[in-house]
Structures are given as C-alpha cells and as structure tokens.
Amino acid sequence: MYYNALGERVSRRRYREMLAAAKNRRELIAAGLHNRRDLFKMGLLTGTGMLVAKHGLSSRAWAQPFQQGTPNLCAGAGLPASPPTRSFVVPLPIMPVAQTVASLSPAPTIAPNTGAGEVRAAPHQAPALGFPFPPPKLYRFTQQAIQVSQSPDLPLQTIWGFNDGFNATSPGPTYVAHYGTPQLTRNINALPPVTQNGGFGMPSVTTHLHNAHNPSESDGNPCDFYEIGHFCDQYYPNVLAGFNSDHQPNGDINESLSTLWYHDHRVDFTSQNTYKGLVGYYLLFNQFDTGDETTGFRLPSFPQFDVPLVFADKVYDPVSHQLAFDLFSLDGIMGDKFLVNGQIQPFFQVQPRRYRFRLLDTGPSRFFEFFLTDLNNLGATNPFWVIGNDGNLLPAPVQVQSVRIGVAERVDIIIDFSQFAGKTVYLENRLNQLNGMGPVNAGQCTDANGNPVPTMLPAGQGNLLLQFQVRGGGAPDGSADPRTQTFYQLPSTNATPRITRTFKFDRLNGQWSVNGQFMDCHTFRFQVQQNSVENWILTNATGDWTHPVHIHLEEHQILSRNRQPPPLAIERSRKDVTQLHPNERVLLFFRFRDWLGKYPIHCHNVVHEDHAMMGLWHVQAVGDNVLVP
Amino acid sequence: MSLAGLASFAGVAGAAGGLAAAGTAAAPEAAPSPRERIRRLYFPNVALRTQDDQPVRFYDDLLKDKAVTINFFFARCEEICPLVTANLAKVQKLLGDRVGRDLFMYSISLKPEQDTPARLKAYAEMHGARPGWTFLTGAPADVELLRRSLGFTNPSAKVDKDLNQHIGNVRYGNEPLMLWAACPGQASAEWIVESVSWVIHPEAKPAMSQG
Numbered sequence: 001m002y003y004n005a006l007g008e009r010v011s012r013r014r015y016r017e018m019l020a021a022a023k024n025r026r027e028l029i030a031a032g033l034h035n036r037r038d039l040f041k042m043g044l045l046t047g048t049g050m051l052v053a054k055h056g057l058s059s060r061a062w063a064q065p066f067q068q069g070t071p072n073l074c075a076g077a078g079l080p081a082s083p084p085t086r087s088f089v090v091p092l093p094i095m096p097v098a099q100t101v102a103s104l105s106p107a108p109t110i111a112p113n114t115g116a117g118e119v120r121a122a123p124h125q126a127p128a129l130g131f132p133f134p135p136p137k138l139y140r141f142t143q144q145a146i147q148v149s150q151s152p153d154l155p156l157q158t159i160w161g162f163n164d165g166f167n168a169t170s171p172g173p174t175y176v177a178h179y180g181t182p183q184l185t186r187n188i189n190a191l192p193p194v195t196q197n198g199g200f201g202m203p204s205v206t207t208h209l210h211n212a213h214n215p216s217e218s219d220g221n222p223c224d225f226y227e228i229g230h231f232c233d234q235y236y237p238n239v240l241a242g243f244n245s246d247h248q249p250n251g252d253i254n255e256s257l258s259t260l261w262y263h264d265h266r267v268d269f270t271s272q273n274t275y276k277g278l279v280g281y282y283l284l285f286n287q288f289d290t291g292d293e294t295t296g297f298r299l300p301s302f303p304q305f306d307v308p309l310v311f312a313d314k315v316y317d318p319v320s321h322q323l324a325f326d327l328f329s330l331d332g333i334m335g336d337k338f339l340v341n342g343q344i345q346p347f348f349q350v351q352p353r354r355y356r357f358r359l360l361d362t363g364p365s366r367f368f369e370f371f372l373t374d375l376n377n378l379g380a381t382n383p384f385w386v387i388g389n390d391g392n393l394l395p396a397p398v399q400v401q402s403v404r405i406g407v408a409e410r411v412d413i414i415i416d417f418s419q420f421a422g423k424t425v426y427l428e429n430r431l432n433q434l435n436g437m438g439p440v441n442a443g444q445c446t447d448a449n450g451n452p453v454p455t456m457l458p459a460g461q462g463n464l465l466l467q468f469q470v471r472g473g474g475a476p477d478g479s480a481d482p483r484t485q486t487f488y489q490l491p492s493t494n495a496t497p498r499i500t501r502t503f504k505f506d507r508l509n510g511q512w513s514v515n516g517q518f519m520d521c522h523t524f525r526f527q528v529q530q531n532s533v534e535n536w537i538l539t540n541a542t543g544d545w546t547h548p549v550h551i552h553l554e555e556h557q558i559l560s561r562n563r564q565p566p567p568l569a570i571e572r573s574r575k576d577v578t579q580l581h582p583n584e585r586v587l588l589f590f591r592f593r594d595w596l597g598k599y600p601i602h603c604h605n606v607v608h609e610d611h612a613m614m615g616l617w618h619v620q621a622v623g624d625n626v627l628v629p
Numbered sequence: 630m631s632l633a634g635l636a637s638f639a640g641v642a643g644a645a646g647g648l649a650a651a652g653t654a655a656a657p658e659a660a661p662s663p664r665e666r667i668r669r670l671y672f673p674n675v676a677l678r679t680q681d682d683q684p685v686r687f688y689d690d691l692l693k694d695k696a697v698t699i700n701f702f703f704a705r706c707e708e709i710c711p712l713v714t715a716n717l718a719k720v721q722k723l724l725g726d727r728v729g730r731d732l733f734m735y736s737i738s739l740k741p742e743q744d745t746p747a748r749l750k751a752y753a754e755m756h757g758a759r760p761g762w763t764f765l766t767g768a769p770a771d772v773e774l775l776r777r778s779l780g781f782t783n784p785s786a787k788v789d790k791d792l793n794q795h796i797g798n799v800r801y802g803n804e805p806l807m808l809w810a811a812c813p814g815q816a817s818a819e820w821i822v823e824s825v826s827w828v829i830h831p832e833a834k835p836a837m838s839q840g
Contacts, residue, residue, distance in 0.1 A: 194806045194807070194808055195805075195806060197806075197807060197808075198663050199664070199666060199667055199807050200807065202808060202827075204827070268811075268812065268824060268827075269810060317660075317666065319660050319661065319666075320663075320666065321660070322660075326780075327667065327671065327802075327807075327809040328671055328778070328779055328780030328800070328809065330780055330781075330782075330796065330798060330811065331784050436784075437784055508709070508797065508815075509708070509709050509794060509795060509797030509814075510781070510783065510795075510796035510797055510798050511797050511798055512813070513813070518812075518815055518816040518817070519812075519816065520819070520820035520823075521820070521823070522819070522820070523817070544785075610810065610811075611798060611811055611812070611813070612812055612813050612816065
C-alpha cells in the first residue's frame with residue numbers, strides 16, 4: 001500500500017512518481033510546474049548537486065550504473081527520500097535552562113551506590129583532593145521517551161530526550177554552569193524497553209559531557225553504560241585544567257571552556273542513540289565570559305542574544321513518516337531533512353544587533369559549512385565573526401565568510417544583524433557531501449548527466465537551515481564590537497613532550513583500526529603519565545575518508561597539518577575535535593593534567609565510532625613509553 | 630513525470646494553512662510496523678543452501694525471531710577470512726551450547742559459484758565449526774542482493790568488486806527486538822562474545838566496573 005504526504009492512499013504508479021519527484025527537484029523546476037518560491041515553501045530544496053537530498057538515508061553503494069568506476073566520494077545512496085515538509089513556518093525552539101533540585105534521594109555517595117542501582121566505574125576522585133562534597137548544585141536528569149513534533153507536516157515522533165524534572169526535551173535542557181561552582185547530575189535510565197524502540201536505539205546509556213575537564217568516572221566513558229532502572233551520578237567540578245598540577249590552586253584561566261555538549265556515548269550504539277535525540281548543551285560561564293554583555297568580555301547577553309543551536313540531518317520514512325535510521329550502514333548516514341534545535345528548518349526573529357550563536361553539528365556524519373545568505377542579494381559575501389572553536393574562545397575574533405565544522409565540533413560566532421534591518425537572511429550550508437566519507441573533493445565527481453559535482457554549492461542552492469527575520473530595533477546593543485575584542489591567550493606549546501605517540505587510522509576490509517588494532521572495552525592501548533605533556537601524530541591511511549577525531553579529558557592544539565602550521569586562522573585555537581583529512585598527518589599538543597582513569601580517542605562520525613574507530617587509554621601516576629599504541 | 634504525481638505535492642502546499650497548527654499531520658494508516666519495515670528494507674527472503682545442502686529461506690528460516698551473527702567470506706580467501714573465521718570459532722567455543730539455542734551464527738559465501746555445500750562443509754570442519762554455525766551459499770544474484778541489503782559494501786564501486794577487500798565486519802543483532810550493530814571480525818573473540826551478549830539479553834548485566 002502506498003500513501004502520499006497527506007496520508008491518502010495512492011496507486012503504486014503514483015507513489016513511484018512521487019518518489020521520482022521528490023528525488024529530482026531539478027526536473028520540477030525545468031518542467032516549470034512550480035516556481036522556486038513554491039518549491040521553497042514546500043521544503044523541497046532547490047538547485048544543482050542535490051544528490052544528497054535525492055538519495056537521503058544511506059551512503060551504501062546500491063547498484064547505480066553511472067557510478068561504475070567513479071571515485072569513492074561520489075557514490076550516493078539509494079533509499080527513498082523523506083516526505084516533503086514546509087520550511088520556515090515554525091519558530092526556532094529554545095531549549096529550557098536546566099533546573100537544579102534541592103536534594104537527591106538516595107543522597108549521592110562517593111563510592112557507587114550499587115545497592116540503589118547506581119553504575120559507576122570508580123569512586124569519585126574529587127573528594128580526595130579536598131573538593132567540596134556533596135556539591136552545591138544538584139541535577140536529576142531522566143532519560144526517557146518523549147513525543148515531539150519535528151515538523152507540522154509530519155506526525156508526532158517518539159524520540160529519546162532528557163527530563164530535568166521540569167521539562168522533558170530533545171535536545172535536552174541546557175546546563176548553565178559556572179567555573180568554581182561544582183555540580184552533580186544523577187543521570188537516570190528510564191528509557192522504554194527495547195521492544196518499544198521503534199526500529200532503532202539501545203536503551204542502555206552512558207552520558208558524556210564533551211569535552212569537560214572531568215574525572216574519568218564522571219566522564220561518560222563508552223564502556224560505562226547502564227541499563228533501564230539504573231543511574232549514574234556524574235560529578236562535574238567545573239574547574240580549570242591545571243588546578244591540581246601546573247596552575248594551582250585555580251587552574252589556568254587560558255584553559256577556559258565555554259561551549260560544551262552532552263550526549264549518549266554507549267559503545268556500538270552511539271549513532272542510534274544520539275540520532276534518536278540524546279543530546280544537549282552545557283554552557284560554562286566565568287568572570288570573563290559572563291553571559292552579561294556589560295561585563296567581562298562583553299559578549300552578547302545570555303539567553304536573549306546568546307543562542308545555542310543544535311544542527312542535525314535526518315531521514316523520515318516515506319511511508320510511515322517516522323524518523324528512520326539506516327541500521328546497516330558502515331560508512332555514514334546522510335539525512336535530507338535539516339533540523340535546528342529539534343525542528344526542521346525553523347525561523348528565528350532577531351533584532352538588528354549582534355547575536356552570539358553557538359553552532360554544534362551532532363551529525364550523524366555530515367560536515368557543514370555555514371554561510372549567511374541573503375536570497376535577494378546572492379552575490380554578497382555577508383561576513384561574520386568566529387569567536388570560539390570547540391567551545392574555546394580564540395585569542396581574538398576572526399572575521400570569516402564561512403565556517404566549516406564536522407560532527408561534534410562547535411563554533412561560537414557573532415552575527416551583527418544591524419546591516420540586515422527589516423530583511424530576512426539565512427544560515428545556509430553550502431558544503432556538498434554525498435556520503436559518509438566526507439565532503440566532495442573538487443573535480444572528483446560527476447553526476448548522472450556527466451556534469452561535475454562541486455564541493456561548494458552556489459549561494460542559495462545549498463541547504464537553507466535557519467531563517468532569520470530581522471525585525472524591530474532601537475534597543476541598544478551593549479555587546480562589544482568584535483573588532484576590538486580579545487579573549488584568552490593560547491597556552492604555550494613549547495614544552496618538550498615526555499613522549500610522542502603515533503596513531504595510524506586505517507580501514508582494513510571495512511574494519512576501522514587504530515595502529516592495526518581494534519577496539520574493545522578491556523584493552524588499554526597506552527598509559528599517559530598524570531601531569532605530563534605529550535605530542536600525538538595522527539595519520540589517515542583510510543583513503544578518501546575524512547574523520548573528526550576526538551580525544552577526551554583535555555583540549556589540544558594543532559601544531560601542524562602535513563608539517564605546516566594549520567592554514568586556517570580559526571585553527572590557531574584550543575580544540576577537542578580535529579578533522580583528519582585524507583592522507584593527512586596532524587601533530588597535536590597535549591597536557592594531561594589532574595585526573596586519573598580511562599578515556600577514549602575516537603572518530604566522531606558516529607557511524608565510524610560504532611564500527612569501532614576507537615581506542616581506550618588511561619592516565620596513571622606513571623606513564624608508559626609505547627610510541628605506537 | 631505526470632502532473633498527477635505533482636498534484637499530491639500541490640495538495641500539501643495548498644493545505645498549508647490548515648496544517649499550521651502544531652505538528653499533528655495524520656500518520657498514514659496501516660504503515661508497516663517498524664519490525665516489518667526493517668524486514669522489507671534489509672532482509673530479502675532469498676533461497677540459500679547450507680553446508681548440509683539443506684534449502685533455507687534467509688528471513689523465514691535464518692533470521693526470524695532469532696539473535697544472530699552474520700559475516701561474509703569465501704573458502705579460498707587467504708587475506709582476512711582465516712583470521713575472522715578462526716576468531717568466530719573461538720567465539721563459538723566461548724559461547725558453548727548457547728550457539729544454536731540463543732544465538733545463531735551465519736557465514737555467507739562471496740563466491741557462491743565456487744563454494745558449493747560440500748566445499749562449505751569441508752571449510753566448516755577445517756575450522757572446527759560446530760552445530761549452530763551455518764555456512765551458506767546460493768544463486769550468485771541472490772547472494773549479491775543479500776550482501777548489498779545487509780550493508781557489506783564499500784562506497785567505491787571499484788573496491789567493492791575486489792573480493793580481497795571484502796567487508797570483514799561481523800554484524801550481530803536481535804531480529805525481533807530490532808537491535809543491530811557490528812564489530813570488526815578481527816576484534817578479540819572475548820569482545821565479540823561480550824558485544825553479542827548485549828543483544829541476546831539486552832536487559833542484562835550493568836556496566837563493567839574497572840578503573
């Protein structure tokens with residue numbers, strides 16, 4: 001039986017026509033049957049190079065004659081596209097601020113309270129250091145199924161989200177945290193039994209706070225998952241790196257983090273669980289990044305002018321109109337519906353002044369390159385400012401025309417809407433990506449008609465993600481001009497490393513390996529010495545694949561890409577996710593400080609991660625000398 | 630492409646006003662259940678033959694209502710198959726008689742023209758495979774459809790054709806519970822056993838506790 005988008009039965013022939021129509025927007029335009037504005041309103045994205053939207057779901061090489069002999073990056077997918085949805089008819093959801101609770105019952109204990117159902121790998125480290133315990137701020141987060149509307153043109157979706165006792169949302173409530181104020185979250189697994197998972201999702205979780213400087217037992221390690229009815233108390237000290245080592249007692253101010261996120265990290269099922277909604281933001285403020293534009297660095301005030309944005313691309317089954325996940329992809333998943341804060345293509349009303357946006361790519365696999373686009377002036381470049389990379393404020397704002405992020409990377413930007421007063425502009429992704437391997441490389445791909453497929457789509461022909469309606473005015477903008485701002489200094493990278501390790505990422509018969517070995521939860525590949533410096537060389541031997549590589553516990557700095565300083569100004573920064581491009585060699589600088597215990601290194605294309613592109617290491621009092629772990 | 634096909638989209642645009650209220654567009658009636666949808670997308674019910682030359686249907690006989698492991702190999706493969714098969718033999722040994730009762734292991738030939746049931750049987754015996762682990766062959770077109778449906782492919786058509794670069798992952802899953810994952814065939818046997826046990830009894834043990 002076949003149905004159209006309104007739920008009416010249609011003949012099989014008509015259904016196939018619908019699929020063909022959804023797949024080939026260009027034909028619709030060429031046939032002149034709809035003008036661009038109508039297609040636009042119908043949520044059918046326009047333009048050339050829409051092989052991604054055309055093919056939706058998976059990157060697997062289904063039999064397609066024109067792909068014989070084409071390079072890897074060009075293979076599109078084959079499953080039908082999502083039902084049409086209208087764009088820019090629903091306002092941008094703003095996640096509520098997470099609210100504390102007065103107490104937890106049973107009260108948190110230093111050792112895991114296994115009798116009460118707690119699952120934690122080790123006792124809390126922090127008390128031994130004299131940290132205040134119990135902590136001043138308590139949160140009780142329940143992971144549960146929720147019913148949400150992701151578009152007015154789709155039925156309610158049952159996804160997984162976080163409930164702080166006041167609001168149950170996906171993305172989850174936004175933590176507003178402050179350096180110097182520790183907190184503890186009781187994370188409770190109240191997900192439905194797996195028989196009710198709707199086709200994907202494993203109700204067994206471990207929540208990682210990416211990329212806090214956290215003790216291992218509270219880090220949400222992939223191997224520390226727990227089942228329904230269990231919980232884990234995670235202690236977030238909100239402390240600067242170095243507090244118990246090289247910058248006692250308060251840590252190094254230049255290691256301040258601003259924009260973090262939390263998400264499920266369950267080994268082998270991370271992609272399913274994050275796709276199903278287990279993500280959220282965590283903002284860290286201090287005396288400089290204050291949230292008040294009249295103080296400190298004078299960044300736009302939170303929450304009105306400082307807006308966290310969660311980007312994700314997803315697919316909806318054309319028959320059931322339910323969120324669908326490609327269970328059998330090894331390469332990566334490309335969605336054809338673009339969500340911001342859990343809503344497909346919303347609009348956001350802004351005043352003609354500066355705003356800070358925190359951009360997060362939750363994947364599953366796509367790289368985004370964000371541009372500010374005025375559809376009535378496609379030739380204009382519309383620069384904006386990047387102020388932070390992976391949640392770390394840069395030494396000073398960098399003006400850009402666009403910014404690219406991969407899965408799990410964050411970028412904080414300032415957009416000044418005063419030049420657009422009364423107008424409507426868009427945050428647009430113009431990066432062309434056909435499958436989970438990475439963005440299209442220039443000159444490598446041709447489409448079915450033999451035309452070259454570009455890496456960058458022309459202005460207005462990419463994915464219009466978020467519409468800004470610039471209205472109102474008159475109220476003063478108290479935030480500082482980015483041209484005059486400076487933030488933190490980069491910590492020095494002159495220190496001689498105790499050891500330099502090499503990590504070769506490879507793909508052997510579809511199996512991801514790190515130095516030829518495979519992930520498992522019981523093998524520690526190497527041992528880092530507490531409070532030491534290391535250099536890590538990451539090499540990509542996987543051919544055409546690009547990998548956003550993430551290391552827990554500490555931020556790093558990129559010393560070189562292929563033996564040259566990183567070319568992009570915004571990469572002169574502290575980061576915790578570094579894109580490893582095809583055939584590239586990247587040299588990273590780390591200080592590992594303060595905390596002990598196990599942490600992973602892994603690719604954050606969550607589909608690669610689940611097929612084990614990961615390895616565990618740990619920090620101990622004495623480190624080892626394994627150069628090729 | 631006919632106007633009739635487009636009319637359904639015009640219907641969406643025209644009804645825009647009526648649908649403006651919060652997200653309650655009616656779901657299509659009688660859409661397949663999630664489990665049925667997965668079956669349709671990924672599990673063609675192709676005819677195969679086991680190493681005992683028994684005819685079986687992939688979904689009906691091998692997958693339905695079961696927890697399984699699936700991998701692809703061929704008897705003459707000298708690259709990774711010896712390692713992966715030996716690993717799986719260890720997995721079977723560690724799981725003992727749960728294989729054939731709680732879990733069913735399947736290895737499917739990538740060279741079905743060469744790998745007759747008799748050859749599969751010899752291969753299975755050589756590696757010490759015991760009952761509960763089935764080796765399968767069939768018509769080349771059917772096996773190829775299965776391989777693509779289950780995602781044992783490479784995005785490059787050229788690499789995908791090279792049998793020496795075939796996918797070495799082991800897919801594991803629980804069909805009725807719609808739980809599917811995969812791990813490298815060369816991961817440690819103990820780790821494969823642990824991973825697989827998550828889907829045999831998903832409500833089972835809590836996380837490992839170690840520093």
